[in-house]
Amino acid sequence: MNPDESIEFPNLEALKAALENKTDALGLLATMTGTKTEILANLAELTDNWPEAATDTQDEV
């Protein structure tokens, strides 16, 4: 993957549909736009701001 090249994800919608109410996973997929560099930055920003990470996932287990 080229760091500066925009990445297309034609199957992303099908993947999201398969995740139903898995909110964290859907949140991760929501970052998948732009270049590789941008996506990794989006992921970092998202996870840096996960409050109360230890307990927030109980609803989707």
Place this chain on the structure above:
Amino acid sequence: MKFNWIEIRGFRSFGTVTQKVELSPTFTLVRAENSQGKTSFSEAVEFLLAGTTSRRNLHAGTKTEFEGCLRNAHLDASEEVWVQAEVELDDGTTGILRRNLTADYDGASECGSELLYDGQTIETVEDIGFKLSGHSLASPVLQQHVLHYVSSAGPQERGDYFKALLDLSDLEKVRKLLTEHLSTLGNFSSVLLGTLLRVMAVESYANNTKAALVAKSYEELESTLIAVGSIALVETGEEEIFQTLPEIQSKLDEIVKARVAKIISIEDVTTAELSEISIQDIIESTAKYQKSSAEIDLEVSRLIPIFNGVLKIPAIEHAEHEGTATDCPVCGSANSLDAAKISGLRKSIAANATHSAEATTTTNTLNRISGNLTTSFTNLNNAKASTSDWTDEYKAEFEGKILALGIPSELVKPFLTETYAINVSAGALETSGKLTRQKLSEVIKAVQAQTAIKQGDIDTLAKELSDYIGKYEALKSKIDTHLLVQVQIQESINKRVEEQSGTKNWSDILSLFQQSDELFVDIEKARQAKATKLRYERAAKHIDDAIVEVFNAKFGTMSDEIIAWWSTLRPDELTSFDGVTMRGSGRRYFDLKAELKASEGSNGVKKDAVSVFSDSQLNALGLSAFLARCSMQETPFIMLDDPIPSGDEEHRMSFATTTMQKLFETNAQIIVTVFDTTMAQQLKDYHRLRGIKYYEIVLSNPIDGSSLKNVGDKYHNAVATAKSLLVNPDDDSRRTAGQNLRRATERLAKMIIVAKTIAAGGTASVADYDGKTIGELQPLVAPFAAVPAEAGSWSVLARELNRSDHDDNPPTQIALRNCFSALRKIERDHPEIRSITD
């Protein structure tokens, strides 16, 4: 998207005369005999789209055998080789897509090309929205040579083929991105957490420090630290119980110091860093003062107050104004003060004022230099170790204590020697510096008094200050080097002292006590990082599961789609394709399954298709997989190169009807090339109403190259029809074949006459000869014979083919074949007819 036309120049069997194919938006059929350029044509289209040829890509073991195969072998190296097409995009706009061959295959090296769209370089046809498959078989062009590929490929290659078909490579990218980010999570560390882990390694503190590491509140952390401290105190025999962290910290600190002092006081030999100083240049600082000093007379300067008083006397001011002389008010000399003398007095006063100001400025600067010197003395004292008053005996005793700790003497002795030397150097430097400062003070006093100072004294002082600064900086550099060794010695000594004093890890414990607030912040950060990682891993696992779900759904669709295409090719057979299955639980290898039934309606037996399918069935499977890929990827353009090999006559009809019908339902633009005239005829007959365009490829000679001829004309239609009937021995077929050959012969004769007439500068068209029979045309075409035997051929054709119109005696099969061969030879000998439109 669709292609309106394709042009080819110099590619494989094509020559330097550009060949153009106007494409039908629905279906273009291209027929050619063997070795005429059919594969060259389909590979030219593949080259345009993918910049490579799948035939070479999929035959990994024979790559070198394709060296130089893209350029026409008879073409000069300077000739351009390219393929281009007019593309009509979905928005109705058109552009020219062109690929120039820049380097042919060379050994195992790939070919090179440049791709242009309307003259602008683009990377791939995907840049204009034409989707390629992520596989060696990238373009929607299926060469006859790779029909077998899906069944003959190795497990890995077959897996790649189907994965590309599934078009899920983007989900692999999702997975890679998530994995890459995961590597950055859960790794929080800090100095304090490292300290906590060191304390945890001591067995008696382990439980409480483990509890500290997971403390959820500061109070919880504090209580665990108190427990650790209490254990340490109990181990010392301390009986008093302390309740708070500061109390325990204070007690531990006290005990540590007392115990360490019994062993060694390392602080005594600790040298500190020597701070930098900055001292101004004294020559520069005193230069202006020296100059103003030279401009005044010291004797006169003492009289300045008197001069000021004199000049304020009104009589003096009057005399100065009027330019007359007056009596001196000081000495009483008559008329002694004239205008010139009064002016001289004023100049003296001004010069003295300047000098006074310079004295003030210079005094301030010199005081700053003196102050900096004093600071440097403080720095020297601060840097020195506290060993100045040590006797030699005490030094020896101290050294003995350090050595007794087990620190190597080769490390200790030079260290102590250097420590003492630094102290001596610092002391000596301070002494010399103070003498210099004394001399500086005398200069300052002189300047303050605005008295003259000798330049020689200033120069000497400047040299002393320069020497001082040089020595100061040299000592600083020496101390910096010494400090590196000192850190090493200190760490060793601290460790040994802790061990010997029974206070192992106490410095760590005290660090934790002193920075308990920061420690709790770090614990929180570490917990957050770990929890974030766990949460992330859980979310990533959900995504992984979803990827499998999407994969399985698409996989099922793919398998069904292949079966659907198979059913159009091989309907109602007892041995059928049953689907694609994943091998085991993985998604790497795929099996092709066949179902074998003993009779219609019976239960089938499942087997691997590769082992039970005939060659013909494997071809059908390869074609089905390819067509499934095209329909799943909604490819706008599909090209099939001889999809039903000759010899598989029974399935030509099912392809020409059912498979083609399903293909048309995909709305793709279709090109099919065939060798077989019967199949060509069937395709034309069944799809006549679809706006079909029909071309033939003819290779008259290899140097001119293949030419593409639109044969929606009577000549080629008649030839094609006749050829399809040559194999049938019955009278009706022979009669129909003969009639078609006669029509073709008449047409060919007319085309030759017209071409030759035009070449000689005349005007003519095929329509001019409408209604003329072969007998009437024979004398007209005879003068244009390309070879002497051609006249005889025309006679034979006229004689034999005239029989076709008689009901009772059609030409024999042998006669028909001879006529067919003679006709094609005449056609080949007259390339000029290609320019004649029908």
